[in-house]
Amino acid sequence: MAKEIIKIENLTKKYGKNTILKDISAEVKDGDIISVIGPSGAGKSTFLRCLTLLEKPTAGVVSLEGEDLTKKTQKEIEHVREKVGMVFQNFNLFPNMTVLKNITLAPIRVKGLSEAKANQQALSLLDQVGLSDKAEAYPDNLSGGQRQRVAIARALAMKPDVMLFDEPTSALDPEMVGEVLDVMRQLAKSGMTMVVVTHEMGFAQSVSNQIWFMENAGIQEKSTPEEFFSNPKTDRAKEFLSKILVK
Amino acid sequence: MAKEIIKIENLTKKYGKNTILKDISAEVKDGDIISVIGPSGAGKSTFLRCLTLLEKPTAGVVSLEGEDLTKKTQKEIEHVREKVGMVFQNFNLFPNMTVLKNITLAPIRVKGLSEAKANQQALSLLDQVGLSDKAEAYPDNLSGGQRQRVAIARALAMKPDVMLFDEPTSALDPEMVGEVLDVMRQLAKSGMTMVVVTHEMGFAQSVSNQIWFMENAGIQEKSTPEEFFSNPKTDRAKEFLSKILVK
Amino acid sequence: MKKIYKFIMLALLAITVFATSGFTTSIKADQKDVTYDRIMKRGYIVLGTSPDYAPYEFQTTSNNKSKDVGMDISVAKDIADDLGVKLKIKNMDFDSLLVALQTGKVDMVLSGMNPSAARRKSVDFSDVYYKGGQSILINKKDAGIYKNKDSFKHKKIAAQTGSIQYNLAKKQIDGAKVSGIQKGADLILALQTNKVEGVVMEKPTAEAYAANNSGIKVIQGGFTLNDDETSTAVAMPKNSPVLRKKINTTISKIKAKNLLPQYLKEAGTYLKGNTVNTSMIHYWKYFAMGVGYTILISILGVIFGFITGTLLALLRLSDNKVLRGLSAAYVEFVRGTPLMVQLMFVYFGLGLFVNLPALTAGIIAVSLNSGAYVAEVIRGGINSVDDGQREAAESLGLNKRDRMRFVIMPQALKNIWPALGNEFISLIKESSIVSIIGVTDLIYQLKIVQSDTYRGVAPIVVAMILYFVMTFSLSRLLKFYERKFNNG
Amino acid sequence: MKKIYKFIMLALLAITVFATSGFTTSIKADQKDVTYDRIMKRGYIVLGTSPDYAPYEFQTTSNNKSKDVGMDISVAKDIADDLGVKLKIKNMDFDSLLVALQTGKVDMVLSGMNPSAARRKSVDFSDVYYKGGQSILINKKDAGIYKNKDSFKHKKIAAQTGSIQYNLAKKQIDGAKVSGIQKGADLILALQTNKVEGVVMEKPTAEAYAANNSGIKVIQGGFTLNDDETSTAVAMPKNSPVLRKKINTTISKIKAKNLLPQYLKEAGTYLKGNTVNTSMIHYWKYFAMGVGYTILISILGVIFGFITGTLLALLRLSDNKVLRGLSAAYVEFVRGTPLMVQLMFVYFGLGLFVNLPALTAGIIAVSLNSGAYVAEVIRGGINSVDDGQREAAESLGLNKRDRMRFVIMPQALKNIWPALGNEFISLIKESSIVSIIGVTDLIYQLKIVQSDTYRGVAPIVVAMILYFVMTFSLSRLLKFYERKFNNG
Numbered sequence A, B: 001m002a003k004e005i006i007k008i009e010n011l012t013k014k015y016g017k018n019t020i021l022k023d024i025s026a027e028v029k030d031g032d033i034i035s036v037i038g039p040s041g042a043g044k045s046t047f048l049r050c051l052t053l054l055e056k057p058t059a060g061v062v063s064l065e066g067e068d069l070t071k072k073t074q075k076e077i078e079h080v081r082e083k084v085g086m087v088f089q090n091f092n093l094f095p096n097m098t099v100l101k102n103i104t105l106a107p108i109r110v111k112g113l114s115e116a117k118a119n120q121q122a123l124s125l126l127d128q129v130g131l132s133d134k135a136e137a138y139p140d141n142l143s144g145g146q147r148q149r150v151a152i153a154r155a156l157a158m159k160p161d162v163m164l165f166d167e168p169t170s171a172l173d174p175e176m177v178g179e180v181l182d183v184m185r186q187l188a189k190s191g192m193t194m195v196v197v198t199h200e201m202g203f204a205q206s207v208s209n210q211i212w213f214m215e216n217a218g219i220q221e222k223s224t225p226e227e228f229f230s231n232p233k234t235d236r237a238k239e240f241l242s243k244i245l246v247k
Numbered sequence C, D: 001m002k003k004i005y006k007f008i009m010l011a012l013l014a015i016t017v018f019a020t021s022g023f024t025t026s027i028k029a030d031q032k033d034v035t036y037d038r039i040m041k042r043g044y045i046v047l048g049t050s051p052d053y054a055p056y057e058f059q060t061t062s063n064n065k066s067k068d069v070g071m072d073i074s075v076a077k078d079i080a081d082d083l084g085v086k087l088k089i090k091n092m093d094f095d096s097l098l099v100a101l102q103t104g105k106v107d108m109v110l111s112g113m114n115p116s117a118a119r120r121k122s123v124d125f126s127d128v129y130y131k132g133g134q135s136i137l138i139n140k141k142d143a144g145i146y147k148n149k150d151s152f153k154h155k156k157i158a159a160q161t162g163s164i165q166y167n168l169a170k171k172q173i174d175g176a177k178v179s180g181i182q183k184g185a186d187l188i189l190a191l192q193t194n195k196v197e198g199v200v201m202e203k204p205t206a207e208a209y210a211a212n213n214s215g216i217k218v219i220q221g222g223f224t225l226n227d228d229e230t231s232t233a234v235a236m237p238k239n240s241p242v243l244r245k246k247i248n249t250t251i252s253k254i255k256a257k258n259l260l261p262q263y264l265k266e267a268g269t270y271l272k273g274n275t276v277n278t279s280m281i282h283y284w285k286y287f288a289m290g291v292g293y294t295i296l297i298s299i300l301g302v303i304f305g306f307i308t309g310t311l312l313a314l315l316r317l318s319d320n321k322v323l324r325g326l327s328a329a330y331v332e333f334v335r336g337t338p339l340m341v342q343l344m345f346v347y348f349g350l351g352l353f354v355n356l357p358a359l360t361a362g363i364i365a366v367s368l369n370s371g372a373y374v375a376e377v378i379r380g381g382i383n384s385v386d387d388g389q390r391e392a393a394e395s396l397g398l399n400k401r402d403r404m405r406f407v408i409m410p411q412a413l414k415n416i417w418p419a420l421g422n423e424f425i426s427l428i429k430e431s432s433i434v435s436i437i438g439v440t441d442l443i444y445q446l447k448i449v450q451s452d453t454y455r456g457v458a459p460i461v462v463a464m465i466l467y468f469v470m471t472f473s474l475s476r477l478l479k480f481y482e483r484k485f486n487n488g
């Protein structure tokens, strides 16, 4: 059995009186490609952010490779985060730096890599996402698809054990979705552990090995893609699929 | 042959030095359902806005039912606009009014309908888009799909001869896209003339009788859906389709 | 004319020498004293005084009744007490006092009066009960350094601009840097804030200040002065030997008990309506009135500013290029110049054509100024309405007026309430400038309290806190309603 | 003391009567005139004067050289011209003038000097060449209504606070409402803006004002005055019969030609350095200096404000709750109170501990005030950076310092440049308040020019335009760079 990377036990998250996540337990094993799907407002983003403690869980345990993150101090968490790459819907590239600087900043400052080393590594990653010619460009001069690919390269530069994606394609124009999904597919093939919140059912179906269906503050269903798309267990999942697929 | 509703001759639109639309000629006949597709920045929105003179064309003629709009004064154009319904990507409902008021404002102020008459008509339109219970709600309390359906009802309340849609579903969460497309499908069936800018290829394929493919400031290809999707004439359309369909 | 002063000193000296030697002997003649008898019979003594010479005698108002107070009044009370009669005070012009004595309208006069030779011809005088003169106020901490005027050579010293003291300091202190300052309270402030080392002042006034300011101290001026013009005595009708004797007894008693410093101190606390103490709470009425005016001006400024601003914003949106330009120019110009000059312009400039009271001028200036800012707020509000709203309204066929009225304006107004609230808050602060033309707002009152209490910093602190309370509570109130507005 | 004044009048009267009858006969004795001979031999006459008594004689500076001017100087020039010699002027204390005459240091004295009996003992006097006295200034349009003091019964009239004129108006005009105003220029302004109907002033000064203000007019005061103290004559050494005769001839000529009004008018234009005209261009140096100070204060205010603001913003972001609270409280309090009180607080409050020059106090107050606003700008700048940036940086493992340094701050700073520019612009306007503590900024200079030119509105307009030019060009400059910044 593959190594356990993330383990979530009885995770609860509240904002004031609103319970956004309620008593969620789940685990991510080495090499897993998990697609998290569900309607808007189900708590998918919040769930993902809890995994890397960008949001502090109200209750429950989130462990990364056996270490309980909720018990850690702010400083220790900063250290743990190196192991978790995160890609956001809105890219969140640093507009005040070139693409290269965006990618090398964290390796240099956090891992203490030399600039030369970091640059070399960044260029190879840019090559990997098909943007070796954009190293000196500024984010504002890139298309959405290009930005998201840089964001992926930036996260990969920290050599994380697991990559989290929060709707990486939903801010993109339709014709740019493909290039980003291609990079993610490649990454999956290379054996990276991934948790992907997405509305791209095609991607979810063809790449992931598990679908987690979230609704109403919880994971309502965990299935293989085959099961989920052909025969969803819950009525809610059925309804969701009917809405999203039949156009 | 069906009546000609909109006729565009050698339409050109520039912003400063940038030519956004270049020498476009086309026509929309009564009952046409035209899907305008193309990559981002191709000028689709600008084209649509030129049809109802929300943008003033730099050169060329736009005629509505035989009348040249470009020759008209601002006041006359206001009058002509009654005949063209427009639905925007961002709904643009008036947040300071109830749903009912949103729909009845223009019939009362522009067409001079009595309030009772306008209300009656609005309620029947709301029924038509499946929102008869939301008449007294404010837009802020509606979901995106509901808002867009109200926006359609609002446009229909002016009994337009043609309806223009600018990416009516692209600001919606995926699970709400369906309900809006359903309403549009219904509308198409009822014989309304429609020009729809969209990225929903399924809708374009199944509902429209013509596909206009825009790129590079012009309409590169006008085909039936069957032709377009099975065998696009231009290389650019082919490339676009390959990007957007293969995920 | 300035040159007269020195000359007068000499002249006076000559005259007084002559007078005191010539007349003082002729008084003891008649031991019958009608005045005294009249007083004792009636049971009260009538004091004539001209109460416009603090701290000798002056009027103070409390509870809307004026009352005569001052050192001379205290002395007069002692005299009446010692005579065992009541004291009645008759106020009149200084010039009429002697006539009143001669005609028996009053029984005695204490009014900072010098027993000069000319006067001795027509009335009797008691012994001198107070010798004034010119003193110097210094900070207590410097008591070791400064002894009299000669300690101030090449030092900084202040006096009231154009006063006798100013000239004395200039002429009789070698190389002193003499600053002229207009108001008494500012002189004290300058001393307390170490801007000068000393302040030359008439003795009783100096003593009144010192008695009410723990940090300062009176020292002898040591100026060369004619002695006679500094002494003060009680005047009574000619041939009042008994009364004169009695009064001289009282004066001896007062001198023996050294009561005058205390009387002066009391007089100091009365100065300008200060009844007992110089604590800020005592002045709450002044501050309250200041707050009232500040709020009044701010509210009217906001209201008229809103009207002006709306007009300007509408002009800015009109199709007429000239009107648009005018409105833009007005807004740019007003926002580009300080309210202070605008206020001066309105007050003095408009004042050429109509006689504007300061308050009106202040409100006009504040409103015109506020109007420019409000115009921008309204324009900003209109711009803040998503352009999609206009497009949607336009594509529904609504005309320009209807678009404004039903779609744009309601949303714009909703957006600008907070900004208007902030404008109100900043008006509260900016209205403070109207004090320079004499509107009795909070700052103006603060200055009055400063000069009334001879305290420099405390009134500033109180005004500061009051301003803060006003702006802070208003901003909280606005936030509260804004939140309610957004939730409801 | 006020009571002295009237008494002096009487005393003077007596003395002068005695003096003029007693001594004037004894002068013609010796026809030999050493002084005259000396003058003619040397070819110049030495005038002794004490140039501190405008408009009689005073100093004016042009091109950094001081020069004696005034009515007396003009008369002295005429005397020298008629004698056919040059005029040399020796300035000295008024008190030394007679001694200088007696010891032959000067040949004549014109210094607003009264030919009093006491003086006649030691020196000779010419005929009286000027009779002063108290006049009333009115608006020309009212010339039909007001004839002299008696026309002002129950009217509004003004005089300098605490001056002889003020007392005259109070005592000698029945029921008049007398306003005390501190400065000469403000008195004129009050008259021009119809706030009062008349202004009581010493005659020559009144004439100087009237000569330089077309709208106003001098009328006879008609006050009861002692005649002698208002007349002015030339003093010369005893036994100068020839010189005296010559000088009297010149005086007769001056009287015949009625030259004195013209001399007074010239003196008026010189007052406080005004050389020829009262046009605003003539005063460009004053305005330039004002603009200089205004810009200086604004620039220093922006720089120190930025430093203060950065510190406050950093405190606000610190983990220490107390520091956070202090910073927030400071910002709230400063933004909630007017700069005017803050300025007073710094100037007078801090002044209790250190002696702060006004300029320093002004800069400190402006900086501390600006700091609070800048702190909010910086905080706003940090908040304006999309939270996603922080999250991205955080999820890359960057610590707090690095996040600030590399990601948040660079973007925040870029965002706040325009706001800082606006802060600079508003400082230019707000710095105007420092004029109230006497910093010589643009507003202060505007007041100086007002009192120098006796013109109320023109200097205000000039200052307004200057402020506008400053703020407007700065805002254009900022917009230009901002656009460049955004495009580049």
Ligand SMILES: Nc1ncnc2c1ncn2[C@@H]1O[C@H](COP(=O)(O)OP(=O)(O)OP(=O)(O)O)[C@@H](O)[C@H]1O
Pocket (backbone or CB within 6 Å): A015, A018, A020, A039, A040, A041, A042, A043, A044, A045, A046, A047
């Ligand atoms: N900082 C916050 N404070 C309060 N409520 C929040 C906050 N962030 C999210 N929420 C609420 O939590 C719920 C879940 O939000 P979340 O963003 O996790 O949903 P999601 O599944 O990612 O939706 P989407 O598909 O729209 O991104 C929503 O109802 C949202 O309003």
Ligand SMILES: Nc1ncnc2c1ncn2[C@@H]1O[C@H](COP(=O)(O)OP(=O)(O)OP(=O)(O)O)[C@@H](O)[C@H]1O
Pocket (backbone or CB within 6 Å): B015, B018, B020, B039, B040, B041, B042, B043, B044, B045, B046, B047
């Ligand atoms: N007001 C404007 N001023 C200048 N350029 C504009 C303006 N509006 C649009 N453009 C430019 O015109 C081009 C076409 O814009 P348009 O919005 O019509 O494209 P589109 O095909 O609708 O794209 P999308 O699918 O992103 O909505 C773009 O390059 C855009 O930058």
Ligand SMILES: [Mg+2]
Pocket (backbone or CB within 6 Å): A044, A045, A046, A166, A167
């Ligand atoms: Mg989300």
Ligand SMILES: [Mg+2]
Pocket (backbone or CB within 6 Å): B044, B045, B046, B167
């Ligand atoms: Mg578009």
